[in-house]
Amino acid sequence: MKVPRPVLQASSLAILCAVFIALADNRLFWSSLFRVIDPLTPSGLVFTLTAFLTLAGMLIVFFLLFSARYLFRPVLMLSLLLASVIGYFGSAYGVIVEGSIVRSFFATDVREAGELMTWRFAVEIMVFGVLPALAVGFVRVSSRGPMRELRQRSIAIGLTICLMLFASLTVYKDLVLIGREHKELRMTMNPLYAVYSAVKYAKKRGWPGAAIATVGGDARRGAVHPGKKRDVVVLVVGETARAREFSLNGYERKTNPLLEYDGVVSFTRAFACGTSTADSLPCMFSFYNRGEYSVSKAANHENVLDVLSRAGVRVLWRDNNAGCKGVCLRVEEEDLSHAQETGYCNSEECFDEVLLDRLEERIEETDGDILIVLHQKGSHGPAYYKRHPSRFSVFAPECSSYSPQNCATNEIVNAYDNTILYTDYLLHRTIGILRKRFATENTMLLYFSDHGESLGENGLYLHGLPYMVAPDEQTHVPFIAWLSDGYTREHGIDRKCLDSHHDRPYSHANLFHSLLGSFDVQTEVYRPERDILAECRTGPRVL
Numbered sequence: 001m002k003v004p005r006p007v008l009q010a011s012s013l014a015i016l017c018a019v020f021i022a023l024a025d026n027r028l029f030w031s032s033l034f035r036v037i038d039p040l041t042p043s044g045l046v047f048t049l050t051a052f053l054t055l056a057g058m059l060i061v062f063f064l065l066f067s068a069r070y071l072f073r074p075v076l077m078l079s080l081l082l083a084s085v086i087g088y089f090g091s092a093y094g095v096i097v098e099g100s101i102v103r104s105f106f107a108t109d110v111r112e113a114g115e116l117m118t119w120r121f122a123v124e125i126m127v128f129g130v131l132p133a134l135a136v137g138f139v140r141v142s143s144r145g146p147m148r149e150l151r152q153r154s155i156a157i158g159l160t161i162c163l164m165l166f167a168s169l170t171v172y173k174d175l176v177l178i179g180r181e182h183k184e185l186r187m188t189m190n191p192l193y194a195v196y197s198a199v200k201y202a203k204k205r206g207w208p209g210a211a212i213a214t215v216g217g218d219a220r221r222g223a224v225h226p227g228k229k230r231d232v233v234v235l236v237v238g239e240t241a242r243a244r245e246f247s248l249n250g251y252e253r254k255t256n257p258l259l260e261y262d263g264v265v266s267f268t269r270a271f272a273c274g275t276s277t278a279d280s281l282p283c284m285f286s287f288y289n290r291g292e293y294s295v296s297k298a299a300n301h302e303n304v305l306d307v308l309s310r311a312g313v314r315v316l317w318r319d320n321n322a323g324c325k326g327v328c329l330r331v332e333e334e335d336l337s338h339a340q341e342t343g344y345c346n347s348e349e350c351f352d353e354v355l356l357d358r359l360e361e362r363i364e365e366t367d368g369d370i371l372i373v374l375h376q377k378g379s380h381g382p383a384y385y386k387r388h389p390s391r392f393s394v395f396a397p398e399c400s401s402y403s404p405q406n407c408a409t410n411e412i413v414n415a416y417d418n419t420i421l422y423t424d425y426l427l428h429r430t431i432g433i434l435r436k437r438f439a440t441e442n443t444m445l446l447y448f449s450d451h452g453e454s455l456g457e458n459g460l461y462l463h464g465l466p467y468m469v470a471p472d473e474q475t476h477v478p479f480i481a482w483l484s485d486g487y488t489r490e491h492g493i494d495r496k497c498l499d500s501h502h503d504r505p506y507s508h509a510n511l512f513h514s515l516l517g518s519f520d521v522q523t524e525v526y527r528p529e530r531d532i533l534a535e536c537r538t539g540p541r542v543l
């Protein structure tokens with residue numbers, strides 16, 4: 001006997017699946033939400049309904065966008081299966097599927113995954129995933145001609161969006177408040193957050209097939225002298241530090257009490273490529289100078305980290321900022337911005353010292369030449385006072401507000417100067433680590449900030465003005481070099497020559513070539529006239 005297959009409209013089927021997922025596979029979301037609000041109070045009930053509408057509504061819109069004939073049911077079935085798996089890990093382990101999980105999914109260790117496949121897993125996936133997916137496969141989707149279907153589904157999408165908007169407006173205040181206080185809630189929305197994370201991951205890795213033009217395809221190391229120690233270069237990429245706040249550059253306040261005794265060269269006339277991180281960061285590492293550069297050009301071309309890797313230099317990017325803006329896509333990256341266990345972090349962020357956590361171990365576990373990039377959070381505003389541990393609140397009183405324009409100018413400057421003081425300490429500590437490795441390595445440190453900052457001069461705050469009109473405060477940045485004795489000797493650097501170049505005009509365009517030069521990488525794209533060390537590389541490279 002044949003069982004008759006029920007017939008459903010596409011929008012009804014989408015609603016059914018969305019409601020099922022919103023209720024059955026979102027147990028972690030609901031339990032997290034009910035810890036924050038009480039659904040039995042009138043306002044709590046309204047909020048709960050809104051949350052339900054939003055969750056289901058987004059799924060309905062998502063499903064209907066993929067409701068083309070041969071796509072619709074596979075998308076629904078896959079979503080049901082995926083949501084049941086994520087729902088299981090959420091409710092059983094409190095696991096949130098985000099960047100690192102997606103990353104590890106693509107580099108899965110099957111043995112590890114095997115341990116998670118329990119009986120409970122099998123039962124839950126069967127009940128919440130496989131059976132509903134089979135049901136979707138069983139029903140028939142009615143069609144009344146493509147034009148009518150398109151119109152009807154568009155109306156359904158429109159109505160759903162209106163309903164979601166209306167619902168969120170009624171609890172707008174609570175939504176903003178709870179949304180801000182409990183960011184983790186959004187991460188437990190299943191499977192939306194996982195899809196979002198996967199898309200973010202894919203974008204970060206570059207879509208498969210996106211071509212990246214080779215730069216310096218001929219890169220190779222210069223002749224290696226027998227007995228030469230390996231080179232370890234640390235590049236600290238500063239954040240929002242401006243040149244004039246450095247006492248090394250003549251600032252009247254002692255903001256560099258430690259670096260002043262470290263024997264560094266401070267290049268006093270260095271300028272940034274852009275006035276924001278997103279603009280400057282890719283530019284610093286790209287082959288192009290400011291006139292030729294664009295963000296998309298940089299994204300489509302290899303940068304100096306790729307060229308160094310090709311020549312056999314290991315590259316490690318350690319980040320305490322909001323990522324490397326695509327610069328470190330093809331090299332090893334360590335995100336330390338939430339490394340709670342290091343003791344340098346609070347619930348929101350980490351102090352820059354986290355970048356030095358296990359730095360020596362990182363150096364020791366490698367052999368051969370290595371470039372380590374430390375990407376600071378530096379002086380990132382507007383809450384400057386949050387960027388340094390309290391013992392660095394030397395200049396007082398500090399502006400302790402997210403809106404610096406509400407503070408007196410001297411309070412803003414105090415808070416900002418304390419961040420420079422902390423950067424001084426960070427660089428000094430880094431140099432300390434590199435200095436004592438003289439027996440095994442030739443070490444060097446470079447520090448270059450990504451852009452500057454306005455602290456109320458001419459009524460301007462923060463940064464990001466178009467370069468043409470940006471004041472010096474936003475473009476004139478600190479650029480510092482420290483070379484160990486071993487590095488100077490084995491690379492034949494005339495130290496006096498380098499010191500005498502401290503007031504030469506430099507810019508981010510010098511970084512690409514200086515990094516290549518510092519590892520003696522030879523390639524047709526290397527321009528010695530832009531390498532800050534080239535002119536001072538006088539003597540023959542001695543043993």
Ligand SMILES: [Zn+2]
Nearest residue numbers: 240276277450
């Ligand atoms: Zn920046």
